[in-house]
Every structure is written in structure tokens, then in C-alpha cells.
Amino acid sequence: MAEGENKKIIYSAVQPSGNLTIGNYAGAIRNWVRLQEEYDCFYAIADLHAITVRQEPEKLRRHTLELAATYLACGLDPEKCALYVQSHVPQHAELCWVLNTLTYVGEASRMTQFKDKSAKHADNINMGLMDYPVLMAADILLYLADCVPVGVDQKQHVELARDIAIRFNNRYGETFRVPEPLIRRDGASIRSLQDPAKKMSKSDENPNAAVFLSDDRDTVLRKFRRAVTDSENSIRASEEKPGVSNLLSIYSAFAGCTVEEAEKTFEGRGYGEFKLAVGETVADVLAPIQAEQKRLLSDRRYLTEILKGGAERAYKASRKTLSKVYRKVGFFQGE
Ligand code: TYM
Numbered sequence: 001m002a003e004g005e006n007k008k009i010i011y012s013a014v015q016p017s018g019n020l021t022i023g024n025y026a027g028a029i030r031n032w033v034r035l036q037e038e039y040d041c042f043y044a045i046a047d048l049h050a051i052t053v054r055q056e057p058e059k060l061r062r063h064t065l066e067l068a069a070t071y072l073a074c075g076l077d078p079e080k081c082a083l084y085v086q087s088h089v090p091q092h093a094e095l096c097w098v099l100n101t102l103t104y105v106g107e108a109s110r111m112t113q114f115k116d117k118s119a120k121h122a123d124n125i126n127m128g129l130m131d132y133p134v135l136m137a138a139d140i141l142l143y144l145a146d147c148v149p150v151g152v153d154q155k156q157h158v159e160l161a162r163d164i165a166i167r168f169n170n171r172y173g174e175t176f177r178v179p180e181p182l183i184r185r186d187g188a189s190i191r192s193l194q195d196p197a198k199k200m201s202k203s204d205e206n207p208n209a210a211v212f213l214s215d216d217r218d219t220v221l222r223k224f225r226r227a228v229t230d231s232e233n234s235i236r237a238s239e240e241k242p243g244v245s246n247l248l249s250i251y252s253a254f255a256g257c258t259v260e261e262a263e264k265t266f267e268g269r270g271y272g273e274f275k276l277a278v279g280e281t282v283a284d285v286l287a288p289i290q291a292e293q294k295r296l297l298s299d300r301r302y303l304t305e306i307l308k309g310g311a312e313r314a315y316k317a318s319r320k321t322l323s324k325v326y327r328k329v330g331f332f333q334g335e
Contacts (some may be wrong), residue, residue, distance in 0.1 A: 027151025188255030
């Protein structure tokens with residue numbers, strides 16, 4: 001992009017709700033790093049979203065700082081993008097309130113994630129859980145984001161954000177940009193290593209289902225060794241082979257190749273050898289990230305400064321949008 005030309009705006013976030021998995025890395029953060037070179041990027045730590053399921057306050061605070069360190073350790077550069085904590089910028093909750101009045105209970109209750117989480121947390125189906133995608137729409141629309149790099153599981157939420165933006169613009173006049181989800185072909189839907197019908201998730205009860213960014217080499221290798229495959233012993237991606245397809249997808253995301261190239265690499269080899277190679281490739285990528293994250297966590301003051309700077313940038317950018325919205329909906333703002 002030429003100097004001086006208006007850069008496109010990118011928005012995304014991760015919840016500080018526990019250890020990150022390699023799914024979060026492959027589906028989201030890995031792509032953010034690339035995008036920061038060309039675009040104006042806002043990357044948040046979505047703590048407001050995280051409390052829609054119960055969090056222990058001390059752990060939430062710790063996970064927030066750890067996630068900030070992870071962002072930096074994965075290669076996000078605070079000079080190139082705004083890294084901040086969602087609750088530090090009040091405009092998110094404020095815009096969410098306005099957007100709530102343009103969102104129907106029916107459409108919010110039809111969201112797949114709401115249905116899944118309601119089933120999983122049947123004792124805590126709170127209003128925030130249902131409002132989750134509207135808050136996400138507020139996040140995205142506040143910055144007039146053009147693109148939202150996420151994994152496949154968040155596509156439906158970005159589509160709702162688009163619908164809400166269009167609805168607002170139709171009712172009150174052109175205000176929001178209609179965002180596009182940005183979903184990579186490879187790595188955007190990493191599945192559980194134990195049950196590839198499910199996505200790999202931070203909160204899976206089976207300890208072998210997810211590989212965490214914090215897992216040491218032995219743990220990574222062990223989890224991949226135990227990953228479910230099938231009885232065919234042929235390494236190719238296909239719908240009938242969800243376990244092997246998932247491993248190929250993980251390999252391609254971590255080795256930086258396509259799934260087709262990965263299939264060629266492993267042609268004629270056995271599952272044991274394949275699983276070991278996938279594990280080693282993942283562990284090799286994680287090792288420097290873990291070392292850097294550890295180093296950064298020993299300097300909490302530095303991390304706090306980065307988050308403060310990011311929040312200031314985010315605050316400035318989003319304040320303009322919010323006052324425009326308040327004016328459009330008819331809130332009195334002084335004579
Ligand atoms: P979270 O923390 O659940 O997920 C963060 C990102 O990781 C992606 N992801 C995956 N990608 C591939 N395979 C997987 N198994 C996998 N699991 C998770 C998610 O798609 C997501 O991109 N609601 C968002 C956080 C958020 C947000 C936003 C995102 C809050 N506000 C505004 C974009 C724009 C979420 O899912 O967080």
C-alpha cells in the first residue's frame with residue numbers, strides 16, 4: 001500500500017479465559033502477526049466477553065497479563081498495532097447497549113455458540129452469554145473495521161455484526177462500515193485430538209484433547225502420539241478421515257505449507273512417524289514463544305505500559321464512532 005493512503009482496519013480479540021490452545025494460535029494470532037505489517041490493527045484481550053462464563057477473579061487478572069505477554073511473544077508489535085484490554089475502553093460496553101436495541105432476541109438465541117455454551121453451562125445461562133455476539137459487534141464496529149481475522153467458529157458472529165451494521169445504517173444513515181470475516185483456508189478450524197467432531201477448545205475436560213501454547217515438548221509429543229486417527233494407515237485429508245485431516249491441518253499451519261504439500265511430505269509413511277513429526281513441528285514453534293512469554297512476564301511494568309498505550313489509541317479511535325452514534329440515535333449532547 002502506498003504511503004499516505006488510508007490503511008484498512010483490522011479488528012480481533014481473544015478471551016483471557018484460560019490457557020490458549022494451538023487452535024487459537026493457528027486460527028487467529030498467527031494471522032494477526034502477518035496483517036500488522038500492512039494494516040491498522042486493533043487486537044484486544046476480551047475480558048468483558050470472558051466473564052460471560054464464571055471466572056475466578058485472580059485467575060482472570062493473571063490470564064489477562066499472560067495473554068498480553070503471549071501476544072507480544074507471538075510477534076505482535078505494539079508499535080504497529082494497538083494491543084489493549086477491552087474493559088479499559090468503556091466505549092465497548094456503551095456501544096453494545098445501543099446495538100442491543102437493534103438486535104432481536106430470536107436471532108441472538110439462534111447463535112450456535114450461545115446454544116452450545118447454554119448446554120455446557122446449564123446452571124449459568126446469563127444475559128451476558130446471549131449478548132456475547134452483540135458485544136462482539138460493538139468491538140468490531142467501533143473501530144470501523146474492514147476485516148476480522150478469526151477461526152471458523154466465529155464466522156456466524158461476524159455475520160451478525162454485519163447484519164447489525166446494515167440495520168443501523170438503514171435506520172440512522174451511513175455510520176458503520178460493514179466488516180468481512182477473514183478466515184484462512186488452513187488452520188481455521190483445529191479439532192480436538194481425541195474427538196475430531198469437536199473443535200479444539202481451552203475448556204475441554206479431556207486433558208489430551210487440546211495442545212496448549214504453554215505445553216512443554218514432552219507433553220506436546222505425548223498428546224500427538226495419543227491423537228485419534230483411523231485404521232487405514234494412509235496420510236491424506238478427506239471427510240472420512242477427520243483425525244488425520246486435523247493433523248495435516250495442524251502440520252500445515254505450523255510448518256507454513258499447504259495441506260497438499262503436507263500430504264506429499266508424508267506420502268507412504270506410517271501414522272507413528274507422522275504423529276511424531278507433527279508434534280515436533282508444533283513443539284519447535286512453541287519453544288521460542290514460551291521462552292519469550294516467560295521473559296516478558298518477569299517485567300509486568302513493561303506489559304502494563306504496553307496495554308496502557310494500546311488502550312489510549314483504542315480510546316481515541318472509538319470515541320469518535322461512539323459520539324457519532326449517540327448523535328444519530330438522538331441523544332442530547334449539548335447545544
Ligand atoms: P476465543 O478466545 O474463544 O477465540 C479466539 C480466536 O481463536 C479462534 N479459535 C480457533 N481457531 C481455529 N481452531 C480452533 N479450534 C479455534 N478455537 C478458537 C477463534 O475463532 C477466535 O478467532 N469471541 C471471540 C473473541 C472476540 C472477538 C471480538 C473476535 C471478542 N470480540 C471481536 C473478533 C472480533 C472468541 O472466540 O474468542
